[in-house]
Amino acid sequence: MKNFIIIVLIMLMIFCPLEAEAFWWLFGKNQDQVNMSYLYINGISYDESGQEITLYQDLLEDGLINIQGRAAIRKGTIGSVRVSIDGKETWDSAELSDDGAFQYYFRPEIGQEYEIYIEAMETAGRTNEVDETYKKVIVSESNYQQVIEERLAEMFTAYEMQNINSFMEYVSWDFVGGDVILEQALNKDFSNFADIAIEYNLINLAINNDGMISIVLQYDRRLISNNDGSTLADSGLTEFVFNLEEQGPVLYSMSQPLIFGVSDAANVASGVINSAENEQVIAVNDQGNIELKSIDEIVNETAEMNNEDGNSGGSEIPAYESGEKSIASVFNDENGNWYNQGYRFSDGQILERFAGYCDFYIETNIIFLNDDVRVLELNETDINNVTELPETGYVEQWDLPYGITWDICYGLSLPDGNYAVVYFEEAEEVNSEYDADIGEVFYRIRFKYKYRDDGGRQF
Amino acid sequence: MFKKTSIFKLYVLCFILIYVFIAVVNVKADSIVLSEVELISNDVSGPGANNSILNDGFKYNGNFNYTNRNEMDKYNFLFNIGLNTQEDRISEEQDLLISRLKASISSKDNSSVFNIGDTFEYFDQYVLNSSLKGISYKYNSPNNGNFKFVFGYDYPRWENIFNDDYQAVSRKSWGMNYNNKQNEKFKWGLSLLKTNDEKGVNDNDILYDNDIYGFNWEYYPIQGLTVKGSSAYGDTEESENSSFSGTAHKIKIFSNAKEGRASIDYERVEPGFKTLLGSATADRVKYKGSLLYRYSERINYNFDYIYFYDNLDGTKSSTTYYHKPGLGVSIRHIFNRRYASTSFKYNLNKKESDDMLVKDNRYTVNYRDRFKLLDMRISMSYSDQESELGDDLKKEDELTSNISLSTRKTINKYILRPTLRFGYFNNDNETEDSSNSSFEKSFELGLDIPESRINSSIRFGEKEDNREEEDIRKLFANFSFYYRPLFLEKYNQGRIYLRLKYNDLSYSENSDKDIRENSISSGITINF
Numbered sequence: 001m002k003n004f005i006i007i008v009l010i011m012l013m014i015f016c017p018l019e020a021e022a023f024w025w026l027f028g029k030n031q032d033q034v035n036m037s038y039l040y041i042n043g044i045s046y047d048e049s050g051q052e053i054t055l056y057q058d059l060l061e062d063g064l065i066n067i068q069g070r071a072a073i074r075k076g077t078i079g080s081v082r083v084s085i086d087g088k089e090t091w092d093s094a095e096l097s098d099d100g101a102f103q104y105y106f107r108p109e110i111g112q113e114y115e116i117y118i119e120a121m122e123t124a125g126r127t128n129e130v131d132e133t134y135k136k137v138i139v140s141e142s143n144y145q146q147v148i149e150e151r152l153a154e155m156f157t158a159y160e161m162q163n164i165n166s167f168m169e170y171v172s173w174d175f176v177g178g179d180v181i182l183e184q185a186l187n188k189d190f191s192n193f194a195d196i197a198i199e200y201n202l203i204n205l206a207i208n209n210d211g212m213i214s215i216v217l218q219y220d221r222r223l224i225s226n227n228d229g230s231t232l233a234d235s236g237l238t239e240f241v242f243n244l245e246e247q248g249p250v251l252y253s254m255s256q257p258l259i260f261g262v263s264d265a266a267n268v269a270s271g272v273i274n275s276a277e278n279e280q281v282i283a284v285n286d287q288g289n290i291e292l293k294s295i296d297e298i299v300n301e302t303a304e305m306n307n308e309d310g311n312s313g314g315s316e317i318p319a320y321e322s323g324e325k326s327i328a329s330v331f332n333d334e335n336g337n338w339y340n341q342g343y344r345f346s347d348g349q350i351l352e353r354f355a356g357y358c359d360f361y362i363e364t365n366i367i368f369l370n371d372d373v374r375v376l377e378l379n380e381t382d383i384n385n386v387t388e389l390p391e392t393g394y395v396e397q398w399d400l401p402y403g404i405t406w407d408i409c410y411g412l413s414l415p416d417g418n419y420a421v422v423y424f425e426e427a428e429e430v431n432s433e434y435d436a437d438i439g440e441v442f443y444r445i446r447f448k449y450k451y452r453d454d455g456g457r458q459f
Numbered sequence: 460m461f462k463k464t465s466i467f468k469l470y471v472l473c474f475i476l477i478y479v480f481i482a483v484v485n486v487k488a489d490s491i492v493l494s495e496v497e498l499i500s501n502d503v504s505g506p507g508a509n510n511s512i513l514n515d516g517f518k519y520n521g522n523f524n525y526t527n528r529n530e531m532d533k534y535n536f537l538f539n540i541g542l543n544t545q546e547d548r549i550s551e552e553q554d555l556l557i558s559r560l561k562a563s564i565s566s567k568d569n570s571s572v573f574n575i576g577d578t579f580e581y582f583d584q585y586v587l588n589s590s591l592k593g594i595s596y597k598y599n600s601p602n603n604g605n606f607k608f609v610f611g612y613d614y615p616r617w618e619n620i621f622n623d624d625y626q627a628v629s630r631k632s633w634g635m636n637y638n639n640k641q642n643e644k645f646k647w648g649l650s651l652l653k654t655n656d657e658k659g660v661n662d663n664d665i666l667y668d669n670d671i672y673g674f675n676w677e678y679y680p681i682q683g684l685t686v687k688g689s690s691a692y693g694d695t696e697e698s699e700n701s702s703f704s705g706t707a708h709k710i711k712i713f714s715n716a717k718e719g720r721a722s723i724d725y726e727r728v729e730p731g732f733k734t735l736l737g738s739a740t741a742d743r744v745k746y747k748g749s750l751l752y753r754y755s756e757r758i759n760y761n762f763d764y765i766y767f768y769d770n771l772d773g774t775k776s777s778t779t780y781y782h783k784p785g786l787g788v789s790i791r792h793i794f795n796r797r798y799a800s801t802s803f804k805y806n807l808n809k810k811e812s813d814d815m816l817v818k819d820n821r822y823t824v825n826y827r828d829r830f831k832l833l834d835m836r837i838s839m840s841y842s843d844q845e846s847e848l849g850d851d852l853k854k855e856d857e858l859t860s861n862i863s864l865s866t867r868k869t870i871n872k873y874i875l876r877p878t879l880r881f882g883y884f885n886n887d888n889e890t891e892d893s894s895n896s897s898f899e900k901s902f903e904l905g906l907d908i909p910e911s912r913i914n915s916s917i918r919f920g921e922k923e924d925n926r927e928e929e930d931i932r933k934l935f936a937n938f939s940f941y942y943r944p945l946f947l948e949k950y951n952q953g954r955i956y957l958r959l960k961y962n963d964l965s966y967s968e969n970s971d972k973d974i975r976e977n978s979i980s981s982g983i984t985i986n987f
Contacts (some may be wrong), residue, residue, distance in 0.1 A: 206579035206590035220512035229929035270738035
């Protein structure tokens, strides 16, 4: 409430004295002079652009440059408005309305630069500060696709070379996630990544008449962590929106999966691209380590960060999944087939043994591991006491003296490079149980597990 | 589907035919063609080759874009198509992609514009800030108002529509926007966007039914000052039969003049506000103040302050607060030296909640000067960071420094641009008494021959990363050569190029991650 009151007070300070003399941000304008209420060049505001504007040949409506504005004075009438496009060498009259609004068109030559000045004169002969209306307008030979491609190349080079000053030149002051937030996220990126390599292709581009360009990039990326030297690669689609401003296209917004500022993705990105192609995306955790996560996990990261039920946030251990499930050995009455359920850590799915890859599965009352999974018997019966797995010492299931047995914890080294801890309770014979979804259950094995998807061994 | 090689041959044939056609017949000035053919040879080796981002082997890449403008009676017509035939991306399975497809009809007085294909109509940051595959119509009223209507699907690529290998949620959207210029000082607009997820990709995809109503305005109370704002209400239904709603508001007070630039921003986005095609971060209140003050021709001052927090509805166990103040000064012609300039910058990045406190103080200095022919740039950044995550305390400091020395020398018709770069990074973790550091050195030589329309450069170097777990050594080299031959003179930006890239990464402890990448690409680009 207190903050709301402050904002209201600030608003009142601005809105109330509408006819007042200039405030501190006006830098000395005087209402007795001839002033410009507004000025636009092809829809680009003078106030919101700098000394130079670049226009692109394929964005000129009817191939014209259109200057629109309104001259005003408190006491007096505007009598004429002249425009110079060659640095005051020659002057041409603009179309002037009674209220001081004026318009001036000219057809530019492609590749040329124009130095524009506007002079408004009131009937008593006073004029505006002509030098304040100066704009250099460059009509680029390039079309906007080339310009975007060049800008992307500059941005990716600056990012890969970890040159933050160059990169920020390509970011709009209006960047939706916040330009300062992005800059600080880039600083973290450059601290967290020892090496950045990204290849990309522009696969979709759309532009509107307001000078905004939406692009979709397909990327392949490899990052090396500065913390531990771990290397991760990912691929996917992402979306950027650019605004055409005086220095050409500048970054206006970025969607998840984020390419730039990934160390603070939750605050920098402001949307999610709609694509099923982004399966696993590189993310950075609070410790600055890189890990692969699904887009959904990344998007929900902020919400989970402070969730009491979560096991991350406030812990020195990166997030891991844990839980308790059961798999069953089933005789399916309808189809007359046996099938055995298995479990896959990477997506938490319980699957029919022959319907997809499982890390382990049940057959009657025995647990079998997939051939690619390595196992280590742990001298521990309570899974809560297992906080770290060793890096080596894992063997194939067949090398264990008694196979997988009950009521003891095992460490699993999974084929995708991740680790899990698992604890199996003794198989339960349930011949009489009929499950409407899966059929007649003969044996059920309950198990507890802990699993990390970032290759870490701490739980 | 066609074989990839067949498509590429077809593409090359079309490219040649178009080139010949253009060479023989003078294409109308209102046609723009941008085309590129590139051949790539990638060689990836080493036990860690699966971490490469290069697609091993001989590959191709072709881009073709065609834009045609025509006019008839009272209407202008535009047709635009972009095709991309490629196999150089690891994850890209499709061999022929449509990168742009758009047609539009507009009246000559520009009062009506109808688009079909790639449409990108911006309503407002919260409502619509994304392109659609569909149609749009815009009517510009002579009374300073305009009306937009849009209908389409939020697919990032055309392949989502006609190729089952590329899947995305079938997200249909339609909406309208009306903007009115009330008078010289006040503009306002109303928006409506309805978005409906018709079909997901996976069974567990959450499908949304999302309605957004927006109001935006701009006010120019006095010369040089702009006040603008957006408000939106979002009502969302999820496939799990739950629904939520919320509002988003943003106000920006903005001034830009010769003497400086200032802005004050306020934003509030409720947790229940969801926008599928706009841009917003839900559950956030943000304040931002920013000032660039051009004190003199030589000296500029910068002040920024950003403060934001979450947990607006109090459902999280604690609220996270962010404070990001910053101040800086940049000085030109320092020490009365013509080419000398420097800047100092301080930023604090502070994040805190009940069980967490992260503080990062960062000090940055940049200095640039020229000593006769030698151009020197130095940047140094020092950061001290403290974090408390529960009972875990961490304190570390970090130093980053980059130096580049470059010059430019013209010898007859040759322009030489040698550059020497050094980069140093060091991170000391005081809590764990550990550190990691890296040192990079590289040399670049640019060679331009303007008379022969040649630009080229070669850069090679080494980077060593040292840390307790593992050291990494990277050797790298890049070469690029661009030539604009006379026979491409009539085509703006027409050029032939050759690029070579070499990367060698070796790991001290896990040599099974070692990787070596070589890439050679060559191509031709024309544009007219």
